[in-house]
Amino acid sequence: MGRFENKVILITGGGSGIGLATVKQFIKEGANVSVFDYRITDDLISTGCDYYQVDIRNSKLIKESVAAVINKWAKIDVLVNNAGIEFVCPLEDMEEEDWDRVLDTNLKGMFLTTKEVLPYLKQTHGVIVNTASQLALVGSGLFTAYTASKAAILNFTKSLSIEIAKDQVRVNAICPGAINTPLLNRQFENGKIGPQGSLNDLINMHPMGRLGEPEEIASPILFLCSNEASFMTGAYLVVDGGYTSW
Numbered sequence: 001m002g003r004f005e006n007k008v009i010l011i012t013g014g015g016s017g018i019g020l021a022t023v024k025q026f027i028k029e030g031a032n033v034s035v036f037d038y039r040i041t042d043d044l045i046s047t048g049c050d051y052y053q054v055d056i057r058n059s060k061l062i063k064e065s066v067a068a069v070i071n072k073w074a075k076i077d078v079l080v081n082n083a084g085i086e087f088v089c090p091l092e093d094m095e096e097e098d099w100d101r102v103l104d105t106n107l108k109g110m111f112l113t114t115k116e117v118l119p120y121l122k123q124t125h126g127v128i129v130n131t132a133s134q135l136a137l138v139g140s141g142l143f144t145a146y147t148a149s150k151a152a153i154l155n156f157t158k159s160l161s162i163e164i165a166k167d168q169v170r171v172n173a174i175c176p177g178a179i180n181t182p183l184l185n186r187q188f189e190n191g192k193i194g195p196q197g198s199l200n201d202l203i204n205m206h207p208m209g210r211l212g213e214p215e216e217i218a219s220p221i222l223f224l225c226s227n228e229a230s231f232m233t234g235a236y237l238v239v240d241g242g243y244t245s246w
């Protein structure tokens, strides 16, 4: 029997990369998985999960879709706030709407989704995992909006953990290093140089000398959601191939 048999899981940004790998691992472990993503891909559909076309910047859509999940399963045990976007740009060239798009997706979307799901997690003594980044812990030029959003996620997680511990709801964050996903690959497409230089420069910033694979983040996310992490709350788990160890 899987660790998540009969558990109801909600994941944002489950259509690609880390989220998609996490959806697959939860299903393998017996969970009923629902995904909120604004892009519904064939890869997502073929997992057999329930999917809802939701932009997590839209509180009305979140509300309606959480109601649909509750209507089907009558509970939610786990929320994984994983949806996020990158934006590579010098500060002086950044438009106000660029800043808002990154912060609204990576941070406000997390707030809106959590606010809507929290009453149900209180009923199940559930768990939340928020996807931050190794760049929540260290800076990176050309990545000010992204790193600001990811650093904020860590203190959002800590403060929320204090607020909801009495309700027996745990909330933790995960800080992946560079992971081989479409988000990462977009930084280098058509010969572009990423915020940390070329792809090889970025790989060399990881003492392990390689990128992580999405499954290597999915497994620690499942750990944080499982009873094996029953005394963890307000923490962040760094899974970065040593990026922040130099």
Ligand SMILES: NC(=O)c1ccc[n+]([C@@H]2O[C@H](COP(=O)([O-])OP(=O)(O)OC[C@H]3O[C@@H](n4cnc5c(N)ncnc54)[C@H](O)[C@@H]3O)[C@@H](O)[C@H]2O)c1
Pocket: 012, 013, 014, 015, 016, 017, 018, 019, 036, 037, 038, 039, 054, 055, 056, 057, 082, 083, 084, 085, 086, 105, 109, 131, 132, 133, 134, 175, 176, 177, 178, 179, 180, 181, 182, 183, 184
């Ligand atoms: N790939 C990396 O190197 C890396 C490193 C550290 C942290 N992260 C974080 O991990 C998370 C997943 O990243 P990934 O690399 O798998 O990216 P990805 O682009 O492969 O997947 C992100 C998913 O989120 C969805 N999404 C984006 N904006 C959305 C919105 N407004 N509403 C609903 N869905 C939305 C996308 O459609 C996509 O399916 C992100 O929060 C990212 O910041 C990634």
